[in-house]
Amino acid sequence: MTYPLTQLAEQLEQTLGQGNLKPDAQSWGMALVDRLRAPVQIVVMGPQGSGKSSLINMLAGARVVPDVGPVPVLEVIGGAEDLISCECEDGSSRDLSDAAECPAGTLRVTQTVPVPALEECGFAEINLSGPPEQSEAVLEWAIERADIVLWCTEEFGPEERMMWARVPDELKDHSFLVLTMADRQMMRGILSDKINSLSEVVAEEFLTLFPIATIQAIAAQSEPDHVHAGLWKSSGGKALRDAVFKRVEHGRLADQDNARMFLSRFAGLRHMPAARAPVPSVTVRQTGVDAVNEELFASALNLLHREADRMLNEVDGGQDPDPDKVLQQCVEAANALSDLFAEADPGDNAAQSLKDDAAESAEMMLLFQLERSEDAAADAVTLLMQLKKEISDHSVG
Numbered sequence: 001m002t003y004p005l006t007q008l009a010e011q012l013e014q015t016l017g018q019g020n021l022k023p024d025a026q027s028w029g030m031a032l033v034d035r036l037r038a039p040v041q042i043v044v045m046g047p048q049g050s051g052k053s054s055l056i057n058m059l060a061g062a063r064v065v066p067d068v069g070p071v072p073v074l075e076v077i078g079g080a081e082d083l084i085s086c087e088c089e090d091g092s093s094r095d096l097s098d099a100a101e102c103p104a105g106t107l108r109v110t111q112t113v114p115v116p117a118l119e120e121c122g123f124a125e126i127n128l129s130g131p132p133e134q135s136e137a138v139l140e141w142a143i144e145r146a147d148i149v150l151w152c153t154e155e156f157g158p159e160e161r162m163m164w165a166r167v168p169d170e171l172k173d174h175s176f177l178v179l180t181m182a183d184r185q186m187m188r189g190i191l192s193d194k195i196n197s198l199s200e201v202v203a204e205e206f207l208t209l210f211p212i213a214t215i216q217a218i219a220a221q222s223e224p225d226h227v228h229a230g231l232w233k234s235s236g237g238k239a240l241r242d243a244v245f246k247r248v249e250h251g252r253l254a255d256q257d258n259a260r261m262f263l264s265r266f267a268g269l270r271h272m273p274a275a276r277a278p279v280p281s282v283t284v285r286q287t288g289v290d291a292v293n294e295e296l297f298a299s300a301l302n303l304l305h306r307e308a309d310r311m312l313n314e315v316d317g318g319q320d321p322d323p324d325k326v327l328q329q330c331v332e333a334a335n336a337l338s339d340l341f342a343e344a345d346p347g348d349n350a351a352q353s354l355k356d357d358a359a360e361s362a363e364m365m366l367l368f369q370l371e372r373s374e375d376a377a378a379d380a381v382t383l384l385m386q387l388k389k390e391i392s393d394h395s396v397g
Ligand SMILES: Nc1nc2c(ncn2[C@@H]2O[C@H](COP(=O)(O)OP(=O)(O)O)[C@@H](O)[C@H]2O)c(=O)[nH]1
Pocket: 046, 047, 048, 049, 050, 051, 052, 053, 054, 055, 152, 180, 181, 182, 183, 184, 212, 213, 214, 215, 216
């Protein structure tokens, strides 16, 4: 069953509105609603004049960045009408629709535009050429907010690398280095050397590098309803745009998965239990039992026996088991099982359905862990035992 984002968000809000969730789950659910309602944030950083505004125009498929000069933050977001406003150092905000330029002390300009590309994502151009304290604050703001970062540069020199070092690894895993002005660099015959010289830092610090001649990429899409396919590709526009929007889509799917997982645990969507309903039985779809991979099942059973022994040894100490510890062990066991079945023969239907069940159990365990109660720990153990029973039923035929 697939739900549009807004429907999922509404369903989450309804579940949260019932007010019977524990505080951890409630705040997690609220964060999920915010995520579903907010567009994916693409932050574009890099030196002044490195081609950031042009790149955003190219990705949006329209001239969306207003000509307001180098303000610290320039946001471009989707909306019903064309609106432009600014926020100043003193905390005041004002409408810029009729203003020729930004007032002194402008920290952030927000441009709203009705453009289809901005329905799912928003852009923020970050200017780090101001005073150091301001740049630091702006960088912090951007890091906090970014889902994807595009660092525009002709060089990626030492100063830029120092700034980039402040970006956390999790965000670097969602970031691209964009080598701009590729047309000029190509004409000077230095493009390939530049790409080669950056390969090491790119491998460590970014997802990948995209060289781009942005002006040409914009020219390739300048006619309405017609893209000059050759120029679109050779300019590097196509590769970068495809990669960025694929990330946006992945992010969206991950948000939806998380929301569904939450609902399955707390609102009884799908066949999953509500908060304290009985633990579901893990149903192995009975197909292709002849082709069962006995060795894999034996390893899975061994793993579960080992985990059960480990837990029992701890309980033997005579003390009450610590629910956090039990949950942690169940999570590890479910993950290990899920990893084990990941290698299952794709032609083996029984192993494949156990693989699905193991993955689903691993997801459920994370939700149990969130509750951190004795009941949740008991449910987690029960779920693990059910998996064990299903596997052992299959092992004996
Ligand atoms: N030749 C060439 N010029 C570009 C390219 N990208 C941007 N420019 C030009 O470089 C100048 C600075 O670009 P801009 O997007 O304003 O940079 P920003 O300051 O980082 O936002 C503008 O005159 C752009 O037209 C490119 O790929 N090739």
